Amino acid sequence: MADETPSGIPTHRPLPSVGMPLLRDDVRSTRQKQLLVVVALLAIAGIAAAVVALVPGPPPEGEGGEVPAAAEGPAVPLAVGFSPPHDAGPLAIDAGPPAPPPEPLAIESTGVPGGTRTTHAFGRAVGFRPALTNAGLSGADADALTTALTGVMDFRRCRPEHQIVVERDADGSLVRFEYRASITQIYEAVRDGSRWLGRQVDVPVQRTRLARGGTVATSLGAALDGAGLGRAMVGTFVETFDGRIDFNTETRAGDAFRILLDEERIDGQFLGYGTVWAIEYRSQRRGVLRAFWFETRAAAGGRPAEGDFHDETGRAVHGGWLRTPLRYDHISSPFNPRRMHPVLRRVMPHNGIDYAAGTGTPVWAAADGVITFIGARGANGNLVALRHEGGYETFYAHLSRFAPGLSRGDTVTQRQVIGYVGSTGRSTGPHLHFGLKRHGGFVDPGRELNGPGRMLPAAQMGRFRAQLASLRRELDAIEIPEVAVREAPEAHPVAATEDVMD
Known part of the structure; x- marks a missing residue:
């Protein structure tokens, strides 16, 4: 042929x-x-x-x-x-007309005669400016907006689900631009004469103090769910009282809890829970455990506020580490050097703790450190490794994705978000594998990260005692409803998750 x-x-x-x-x-x-x-x-x-x-x-x-x-x-x-x-x-081969821009998500009136507001998805654009031209903006307008928002927003953190909002007047001229990264993270650019000005929009968040209490019948998660808070709040109790009670083995039917926290909404839409101000767990095995949040340094100059939970004497309940680097539902697999692997069916060390949590749950750095690895790593899936002072290293495996903007060699601070829970690698369900090394050898994070916290400085004790008295009155006023409980000790469910860290 x-x-x-x-x-x-x-x-x-x-x-x-x-x-x-x-x-x-x-x-x-x-x-x-x-x-x-x-x-x-x-x-x-x-x-x-x-x-x-x-x-x-x-x-x-x-x-x-x-x-x-x-x-x-x-x-x-x-x-x-x-x-x-x-x-x-x-x-000659005619390639046809160029592909039309993607259809907008919404078109509405601005309230100005003839004015329109169109909303587009960022989509699969290769950058911020291409996303603007895909949304129908001219090259000149795209350049002007990029200049106005440079230094205001981080263009590297744009994601396909983010939204671009374009407002035009009756003549079709651009009069306002908005970029919505989330319900609370919004940036805008408005015309000021012949130039454009960019800024981050201050989104008003309505905060309502909630006071809830309950009694454990089948599980702490179910009790919190029954109180209208959701099972994810289990992680707050575990994180706060780790080292004083093992919620995986010592929770009993008939235990009770109280909690004071802020609920956050925007225009009536539920956003999530904010600061947990006070927390109490009444354990039949460990007695009454209480902790109170205290802000040790106020927010300033774009820097977030810093604080921690303290007992009634003013001593921090945490040492220098977060024992649990996320809010989770339950421990699906503890540290066990002789564990029978659930998939490979042979004895294989489980060099860490598996925390079952929903996909997308934020994962924090357990302490200040430096990123030594970030990326895909075989059966561990998406992995972040940090090096800390004192010969320690921490590992965060099976992440669904990493926090934007992080790379090897970056310094991170304690409680900084470094990734999000997933099920990448050899895993049968969403969870975080948290591993800890000391001088090159794996150790049990549950036992190792259990040092005593520091006392508040004398200069802060007066403010702490005043806040403590107020929070204690609110906590004592919460009624704990009686519920039918089982006589047998509670058994936490174990999720079908496993880990391969070695």
């Missing part, structure tokens, strides 16, 4: 180099086909007679059987990337 060029013209010899002239028979064959196509198209238009008059005879031959240069016209290359000669219009 004859080979074909990209245009579909058959060749019966190897492809010549670019610039080599066609042989005489190829030239004649090519031109005849072009003229046939032209004749057919003109006949349809009703001017076939004129076409016949224009058809030339066979091209003249020169010496040696070659086509004279004047009759041949420009040489037509047959190599890859072939383009037909200019007079071969009917044979």
Whole structure:
């Protein structure tokens, strides 16, 4: 079968180099086909007679059987990337009009006569400016907005689900731009004369103090769910009282809890829970455990506030580490050097603790440290490794994704979000594997990260005692409803998750 060029013209010899002239028979064959196509198209238009008059005879031959240069016209290359000669219009491939921009998510009136507001998804654009032009903005407007928002927002953190809002007046001119990264993270640019000004929008969050209490019947998670708080709040209790009670083995039916916390809403829409101000767990095994939140340093200059839970004497309940680097539902697999692997069915050390939690749950750095690895790592899936002072290293495996903007060598602070719970790698369900090394060897994080906390400085004790008295009154006023409980000790469910860290 004859080979074909990209245009579909058959060749019966190897492809010549670019610039080599066609042989005489190829030239004649090519031109005849072009003229046939032209004749057919003109006949349809009703001017076939004129076409016949224009058809030339066979091209003249020169010496040696070659086509004279004047009759041949420009040489037509047959190599890859072939383009037909200019007079071969009917044979040219028409790529069609450019693809239209993506349809907007919403179109609405701005309240100004003739004004419109359109909302587009950021989508799969390769950058901020391309996303703006995809949304129908001109190149000049896209450049102006990029300049106005430089230094205001981090363009590297744009994601497909983010939204671009464009407002135009009755003449179609751009008058306002908005970028919505989340319900609380919104940036805008407005025209100020001949220039654009960018800023982050201050979104008002309504906070309501909630006071809840309950009694454990089947599990702490179910009790919190029954109090209208959701099972994810279990992590707050575990994180706060780790080292004083093992919620995986010491929780009993008939235990009770109280909690004071802020509920956050925006325009009536539930956003989540904010600060937990006071927390109490009444354990039949460990007695009454209480902790009170105290802000040790106020927010300033874009820096977030800092604080921790303290007991009633003013001592922090945490040492220098977060024993649990996330809020989770339950421990699905503890540290166990002799664990029978649930998938491989052989004894294989489980060098860490598995915390079952929903996909997307934020994961924090357990202490200040430096990122030594961030990326995919075999059966561990998406992994972050941190190096800390004192010969410690921590590992966070099976993440669904990493916090934006992080890379190897970066310094992170305690409780900084470094990733989000997932089930990447060899895993049968969403969870975080949290591993801890000391001087190169794996140790049990539950036992190792259990140092005493520090006392508040004397200069802060007066403010702490005043806040403590108020929170204690609110906590004592919470009624604990009685519920039917089982006589047998509570057994926490174990999620179908496993880990391969070694």
